[in-house]
Amino acid sequence: MKAMPIDAVLPELTGALAASNNAVLVAAPGAGKTTRVPLVFLEQDWLVKKRILMLEPRRLAARAAAGYMARQLGEQVGETVGYRVKHDTRVGPRTRIEVITEGILTRMLQDDPELADVGLLIFDEFHERSLHADLGLALSLQAQSLFREDLRILVMSATLAAEPVARLLGDAPVIVSAGRAFPVETRFLPKPWTGAVEEAVTRTVLSALAEEAGDVLAFLPGAKEIRTTQALLAKSELAANVRVYPLYGALAQHEQDAAIQPGQAGERKVVLATSIAETSLTVEGVRIVIDSGWKRLPRFSSRTGMTRLETVRVSRAAADQRRGRAGRLDAGVCYRLWTEQEDRMLVAHEPPEMTEADLAPLALELAAWGVNDVQELQWLDVPPKASLAQA
Structure with a gap:
């Protein structure tokens, strides 16, 4: 495999998740985080016989990332690396890395809150702050706290302010990688x-x-x-x-x-x-x-x-x-x-979807999870009271 900027921090990243359950990776565009990071964890001792789930905000990106990683291994999609997106699944009995869209994680958690055969959850492009990503992280943190102290969670982004996320993850270590951008x-x-x-x-x-x-x-x-x-x-x-x-x-x-x-x-x-x-x-x-x-x-x-x-x-x-x-x-x-x-007048970031969206689907998911008070969960942005009351 050709060298990528992310390679320089992979030892630090694997060391961080060997010593701690959670970590934050900030890597500039072009660093190679999406397709390099999941592969490096396959041989970690704490991940033996466990799967990696990597969340992508979009179906096209999920399929493309799975295809690229499979080619790096000289395999077809559905062998070591597969994907699950709406109306399209390519996984097999040997699949250990599944690239999934965010709503699928919510469904998997509702079906099995322990995620018994999963060792690592990766939230990629978390800066997009979709409703499903925020909910998925909140549910994952509670599942980690109540059922799976050994479950690892890695949040990755290119433009994210890392400190608030690191605090949410229990003062998790932050690893920073440069990108590979031409002028x-x-x-x-x-x-x-x-x-x-x-x-x-x-x-x-x-x-x-x-x-x-x-x-x-x-x-x-x-x-x-x-x-x-x-x-x-x-x-x-x-x-x-x-x-x-x-x-x-x-x-x-x-x-x-x-x-x-x-x-x-x-x-x-x-x-x-x-x-x-x-x-x-x-x-x-x-x-x-x-x-x-x-x-x-x-x-x-x-x-x-x-x-x-x-x-x-x-x-x-x-x-x-x-x-x-x-x-x-x-x-x-x-x-x-x-x-x-x-x-010069552009805003720095789009607001999180949590602050702009209809929260009725969120309210239904929380009810299915058994949460009556949103404060029971850990949020980067707590769902607005008025929106949730209406939902």
């Missing part, structure tokens, strides 16, 4: 864009293809904007060797795989993606990123009792994650479709 030039708009975002992305894709070498990854808010941009590019005068691929969660698996795999010899790829491509995923060949600056998030309205999708500005952390996609394989360039003045 990325950032280009801003000279003045604010007032037209449709699809037009701005289309115009920038065309100029980037003319000005720069390499493949293009463009971030748009959602599937609607991706389809519109794809149609606009189809009407433009693209070179014969340019292929355009959409990438969003509702696509069929073979279409998602086509977007992230290397292009054919002599082909240039343009991948139009939602925030699905921000983390834990390397889109092969990309050295140009075009960031619309928008993403679509669910927002719950207590007034209507309904959840709606809302298009919002990206945070500083998300913009930096997107920019980093251009520097994973070579020096790159990032076109930000906003001005430098607008850039």
